[in-house]
Amino acid sequence: MTRKQKRLAIIAGLGAVLALAATLIFVAMRDQIVFFYSPSEIHEKAIAAGTSIRLGGLVKEGSWKRVGETSDFVVTDGQTEMATHYVGLLPDLFREGQGVVIEGSVTADGSFAATNVLAKHDENYMPKELVEELKKRGEWQREGAPL
Incomplete structure (x- = not known):
């Protein structure tokens, strides 16, 4: 083998490994x-309890209960609901009927233990993926609302 062929072989090997x-x-x-x-999606994929994930959806009307810094509410995507428990201060714009994205994990009883509520852009914020899912099912009602 010539030097050129050895170099090409080494480069090809490194490329394959990469x-x-x-x-x-x-x-x-x-x-x-x-x-x-x-x-x-959480119910369909049967995500294991304790796995850190982000949950996105709408806060169900009439579900938010707050005692001090402890908040319990239900997140829904129109088909499935998930009870959520969060200890801490919520963003000022957190309201029922609004879109949220929260970090945490699914508990053994099937509820969601939130560790962080992600910042919202404004009172009309709704995750793009949720808007697309609602449009696909024909349930989108807030035409013209910014994403």
């Missing part, structure tokens, strides 16, 4: 790339 490593990383992270899961 491609394999990238493939393994992307396969391992494929479920973590999602920005958030809707309540329906």
Whole structure:
């Protein structure tokens, strides 16, 4: 083998190793790339209790109960509802009927233990994915509302 052929073989080998490593990383992270899961997706995928995820949906009207810094509310996507428990201060714009994205984990009883409520852009904020899901099911009613 000439020097040129040895160099090309080494470069090709390193390229193959790099491609394999990238493939393994992307396969391992494929479920973590999602920005958030809707309540329906959490039930469909049977996400294990204790797994850190983001939950997105609407705060169900009449479900928010607050005692001090403890808040209990229900997040819905129109099909499935998920009871949520959060200890801490909520954003000023947190209201029933508004879109939220919260971080936390599913508990053993099927509710959601929130650790963080992500900041909302304004009172009309709704996650893009939720808007698309509602439009797909024909339930979108707030035409012209900014995303």
